[in-house]
Amino acid sequence: MTPPPHDPPRHARPLPYGVVRVRVRGGGPRPALRDGDHALLLAELALPPDPDLAHAARAPELNALIELGPPAWAAVQQAAADPPPAARVPLGDCEPVRPVRVSDFVDFYASLEHAANLGAIFRPGTPPVRDNWRHMPIGYHGRASTIVVSGTDVRRPSGQTALGALAPTGQLDLECELGYVCGPSAAGPIAIDRAEEHIFGVVLVNDWSARDVQRLEYEPLGPFLGKSFATSMSAWITPLAALAGARTPPPPQDPPPAPYLIAQRPWLLDVELAIELNGEVVSRPRANRLYWTPAQMLAHLTVNGARLSAGDLVATGTISGADPGTEGSLAERYGGERWLADGDAVVLRGRAGDVELDPVRGRIVAASAPG
Amino acid sequence: MTPPPHDPPRHARPLPYGVVRVRVRGGGPRPALRDGDHALLLAELALPPDPDLAHAARAPELNALIELGPPAWAAVQQAAADPPPAARVPLGDCEPVRPVRVSDFVDFYASLEHAANLGAIFRPGTPPVRDNWRHMPIGYHGRASTIVVSGTDVRRPSGQTALGALAPTGQLDLECELGYVCGPSAAGPIAIDRAEEHIFGVVLVNDWSARDVQRLEYEPLGPFLGKSFATSMSAWITPLAALAGARTPPPPQDPPPAPYLIAQRPWLLDVELAIELNGEVVSRPRANRLYWTPAQMLAHLTVNGARLSAGDLVATGTISGADPGTEGSLAERYGGERWLADGDAVVLRGRAGDVELDPVRGRIVAASAPG
Numbered sequence: 127m128t129p130p131p132h133d134p135p136r137h138a139r140p141l142p143y144g145v146v147r148v149r150v151r152g153g154g155p156r157p158a159l160r161d162g163d164h165a166l167l168l169a170e171l172a173l174p175p176d177p178d179l180a181h182a183a184r185a186p187e188l189n190a191l192i193e194l195g196p197p198a199w200a201a202v203q204q205a206a207a208d209p210p211p212a213a214r215v216p217l218g219d220c221e222p223v224r225p226v227r228v229s230d231f232v233d234f235y236a237s238l239e240h241a242a243n244l245g246a247i248f249r250p251g252t253p254p255v256r257d258n259w260r261h262m263p264i265g266y267h268g269r270a271s272t273i274v275v276s277g278t279d280v281r282r283p284s285g286q287t288a289l290g291a292l293a294p295t296g297q298l299d300l301e302c303e304l305g306y307v308c309g310p311s312a313a314g315p316i317a318i319d320r321a322e323e324h325i326f327g328v329v330l331v332n333d334w335s336a337r338d339v340q341r342l343e344y345e346p347l348g349p350f351l352g353k354s355f356a357t358s359m360s361a362w363i364t365p366l367a368a369l370a371g372a373r374t375p376p377p378p379q380d381p382p383p384a385p386y387l388i389a390q391r392p393w394l395l396d397v398e399l400a401i402e403l404n405g406e407v408v409s410r411p412r413a414n415r416l417y418w419t420p421a422q423m424l425a426h427l428t429v430n431g432a433r434l435s436a437g438d439l440v441a442t443g444t445i446s447g448a449d450p451g452t453e454g455s456l457a458e459r460y461g462g463e464r465w466l467a468d469g470d471a472v473v474l475r476g477r478a479g480d481v482e483l484d485p486v487r488g489r490i491v492a493a494s495a496p497g
Numbered sequence: 498m499t500p501p502p503h504d505p506p507r508h509a510r511p512l513p514y515g516v517v518r519v520r521v522r523g524g525g526p527r528p529a530l531r532d533g534d535h536a537l538l539l540a541e542l543a544l545p546p547d548p549d550l551a552h553a554a555r556a557p558e559l560n561a562l563i564e565l566g567p568p569a570w571a572a573v574q575q576a577a578a579d580p581p582p583a584a585r586v587p588l589g590d591c592e593p594v595r596p597v598r599v600s601d602f603v604d605f606y607a608s609l610e611h612a613a614n615l616g617a618i619f620r621p622g623t624p625p626v627r628d629n630w631r632h633m634p635i636g637y638h639g640r641a642s643t644i645v646v647s648g649t650d651v652r653r654p655s656g657q658t659a660l661g662a663l664a665p666t667g668q669l670d671l672e673c674e675l676g677y678v679c680g681p682s683a684a685g686p687i688a689i690d691r692a693e694e695h696i697f698g699v700v701l702v703n704d705w706s707a708r709d710v711q712r713l714e715y716e717p718l719g720p721f722l723g724k725s726f727a728t729s730m731s732a733w734i735t736p737l738a739a740l741a742g743a744r745t746p747p748p749p750q751d752p753p754p755a756p757y758l759i760a761q762r763p764w765l766l767d768v769e770l771a772i773e774l775n776g777e778v779v780s781r782p783r784a785n786r787l788y789w790t791p792a793q794m795l796a797h798l799t800v801n802g803a804r805l806s807a808g809d810l811v812a813t814g815t816i817s818g819a820d821p822g823t824e825g826s827l828a829e830r831y832g833g834e835r836w837l838a839d840g841d842a843v844v845l846r847g848r849a850g851d852v853e854l855d856p857v858r859g860r861i862v863a864a865s866a867p868g
Contacts, residue, residue: 230642235718245717258713261660266718267638267725271601271806283801284686289632292755292800314865315655339801342629346616347606347637348719354638355801384663429663430654430710430726431865435642494685494802 140203141166142362142484143188143327146220155186155223158215159206160362160484165220170213171205187227188363192309192326193436199326199365222361224275226307229435231273231357232427233303233333233443234265236418240446243458248341261383263418263426265443268333269354273439276330276361276486282468282493283355285339294493295336295352298466302401302411302454302474305331305441306420307363311434318389321421324434327363328395330474330486331441334358337457337465359439360484372396372478374414386429387422394419395478399445401454402473411445411454413476418442468492511574512537513733513855514559514698517591526557526594529586530577531733531855536591541584542576558598559734563680563697564807570697570736593732595646597678600806602644602728603798604674604704604814605636607789611817614829619712632754634789634797636814639704640725644810647701647732647857653839653864654726656710665864666707669837673772673782673825673845676702676812677791678734682805689760692792695805698734699766701845701857702812705729708828708836730810731855743767743849745785757800758793765790766849770816772825773844782816782825784847789813839863 141159148156148167158165168183168191179198182190191198235241238255241264245254258264274280287293307326316324333353340352374396382388396414400407423440444454453459456466466472470490476483512530519527519538529536539554539562550569553561562569606612609626612635616625629635645651658664678697687695704724711723745767753759767785771778794811815825824830827837837843841861847854 230640248717256716258660258716262657262714264714264718264721266721267640269601269638269803270641271809272803281802285801286633286755289629290752290755292757336801343633343635344717344719345627345629346619346715346719347635348715348717350635350637351797351801351803354798354803381661384657384661386663426722427725430656430707430722431652432640432643432722432725438642 139368139481140365141206142364143225144362145187145223145225147223148215148220150219157183157185157188157191159202160217161206163217165215165217166206166209166213167215168202171202171209173205174201188225189227189437192226192307195309196323222275224273225361225363226437228270228273228439229437231268231270231439232265233268233441234263234418234423235443236263236416236423237442237444237446237454238417239448240444240454240458243446243453247457260379260381263423265423265427266348268357272354273357273359276358276484276488278358278488279491280334280356280358280488281491283336283339283351284493285336285351286342287338289342295338296465297337298490299335299337299456300401300466300472301333301335301444302399303331303333303441303444304395304397304413304476305329305359305439308424308434308438308440310436311428313433314431315386316424316428318387318421318425321424322366324424325366325420327365328369328483329360329363330476330483332358332472332474332486332488333441333444334488335455358486358488360486362484364481364483368481369395369478372481376419377415377417379417386425389419389421392419392421397476397478397483400475402475404471409451409453409459411447411452413442413445415447416442416445466490510739510852511736512577513735514596515733516558516594516596518594519586519591521590528554528556528559528562530573531588532577534588535585536588537577537580537584538586539573542573542580544576545572559596560598560808563597563678566680567694593646595644596732596734597808599641599644599810600808602639602641602810603636604639604812605634605789605794606814607634607787607794608813608815608817608825609788610819611815611825611829614817614824618828631750631752634794636794636798637719639728643725644728644730647729647855647859649729649859650862651705651727651729651859652862654707654710654722655864656707656722657713658709660713666709667836668708669861670706670708670827671772671837671843672704672706672815673770674702674704674812674815675766675768675784675847676700676730676810679795679805679809679811681807682799684804685802686757687795687799689757689792689796692795693737695795696737696791698736699740699854700731700734701847701854703729703843703845703857703859704812704815705859706826729857729859731857733855735852735854739852740766740849743852747790748786748788750788757796760790760792763790763792768847768849768854771846773846775842780822780824780830782818782823784813784816786818787813787816837861
């Protein structure tokens with residue numbers, strides 16, 4: 127069916143990817159695209175005849191599709207332009223599940239304002255940003271198996287909130303981040319000017335944090351139980367190609383980094399973020415002032431020979447601005463005067479031009495009774 | 498066939514698990530047990546009729562078997578007591594592959610001597626062991642996708658060996674560790690006295706480290722590219738039950754830790770380790786003086802609500818003794834006078850009584866030419 131000429135072209139942009147359970151049909155989770163208020167089930171689309179693609183369209187997570195690479199992604203988007211009726215399911219009949227099995231989760235620390243704010247909180251009296259910070263994107267591996275889909279409740283974790291004493295955290299925080307869901311890479315470092323070929327799509331990430339636990343445990347091996355209890359991601363992954371209009375040059379870097387971190391045309395995504403706490407917007411960070419770019423993160427992550435796997439999640443770290451009301455965490459926003467309470471509902475939103483990223487929702491539930 | 502009465506009982510201990518490609522038969526990787534100089538292919542054993550077990554016996558990695566839990570592990574060991582001839586393949590006809598897809602890799606820092614040695618090297622002039630160290634097992638998440646099987650060459654990684662300057666590491670080191678391959682856990686913390694139920698088996702681990710890279714990057718988020726290029730593990734996983742005779746009480750802990758870390762009958766495995774460099778034993782660490790026990794590590798790792806997944810790898814961190822010649826890394830053994838050169842061959846060995854753990858071998862190959 128050719129649309130009538132006065133309609134806008136169908137799917138002018140590639141559609142977001144996800145995995146849904148269809149309530150009325152039963153069965154397991156199924157890969158889908160989101161077209162407005164409908165899901166398009168991949169297995170019902172007229173895909174090119176290819177056994178790997180047919181398998182990926184029926185897998186319970188997107189990893190197999192991601193593994194197949196950009197030509198397969200394009201084939202899926204093409205098939206979605208004219209979906210048969212059996213493929214279209216109202217979103218109201220779907221329950222989105224975690225769209226990928228995250229292979230490795232790497233969280234960076236790409237916002238200078240956040241690094242300075244957190245350094246001042248955790249290490250008062252010392253320079254908040256260390257000497258290494260401007261020379262490389264500092265990052266670490268987080269726990270992949272506790273990444274949950276938007277809408278999953280987050281149980282208040284317990285930990286050592288004072289040395290030797292176990293208690294539910296009294297300083298539960300959120301962190302507002304962008305995440306890049308990655309495709310695989312071959313052996314050898316990713317050249318910075320080809321890094322974007324390895325990005326499947328973009329999500330919002332809430333890296334929940336127990337600050338009292340984190341503060342006592344993080345030296346010298348980094349954050350561990352203060353973060354590893356839960357990390358929430360969008361249910362729908364926005365293809366990078368859908369965000370072409372949101373690219374913006376990053377701020378200048380001083381000193382200039384090593385050559386493997388210098389791109390010909392560096393870019394950030396100018397995403398306007400909002401942190402909603404119980405329905406009220408409490409902060410509006412913006413991603414257009416991050417110091418380190420996604421291409422720099424991928425080039426750095428692989429410069430030692432580590433490959434990307436299909437389904438790796440690489441996140442920016444907390445995105446904070448310099449102005450009050452643009453902080454990416456409660457610790458920064460309220461200076462320790464306000465933490466998450468049981469029952470609090472958090473929504474992270476992100477908009478890039480006229481593209482809305484899938485929001486990330488989470489509600490805090492009370493800690494388990496001690497066992 | 499009943500063995501003649503003068504023979505020792507067949508398989509007095511459970512056999513090690515692995516995954517092999519059988520050269521002469523072709524086909525993909527297949528789960529196996531190791532019986533002396535033969536592999537026993539799980540798919541050829543007379544297993545109880547169970548579709549999940551049949552699937553696990555044909556999977557390309559052990560995760561599905563581990564997921565099924567201790568009853569399935571016992572069924573496999575039982576079936577191995579009287580294997581049909583088709584199941585037995587000489588080890589010489591097999592190529593072992595990585596036995597598990599590691600879900601999350603957590604590396605601890607359980608040796609007080611190692612923590613003190615490394616702290617003195619990385620932070621001279623400050624107390625080498627921080628205040629938190631005796632209150633909780635300090636650990637962090639490593640990269641799971643770069644865990645490789647014994648015998649895999651290790652390419653010298655590049656990284657920022659000076660701030661702003663990319664170069665092949667000049668301080669390539671090894672770390673001698675024990676690793677625990679874990680089964681899944683239910684929601685909620687693992688009670689310390691039940692932690693061992695979640696351990697599938699034991700391996701040796703070489704956590705290769707680029708010290709110059711690690712030193713410049715690890716503050717404040719912990720080790721990253723200095724470790725993430727490769728971690729080697731044994732091809733064969735020794736069941737924990739095979740090491741019952743190697744249990745030994747740990748050293749006393751002062752101060753006593755929080756109650757969730759206090760076991761009724763704490764134990765370590767008394768594994769005598771050896772680090773071979775180009776055929777010469779250069780150090781003999783011993784695992785019977787680790788400060789933190791495996792049960793403490795699993796209780797701590799899950800106290801915040803994080804679950805174990807089938808195939809998680811939890812390692813001790815470098816095992817170092819107090820005496821010269823018992824260090825677990827070259828940095829400690831040689832004080833910076835000796836690092837790994839291209840062509841060096843490293844073998845880690847471990848023996849617990851009369852049980853030999855599968856050695857971990859690795860040879861250093863030259864860094865890639867700059868791209």
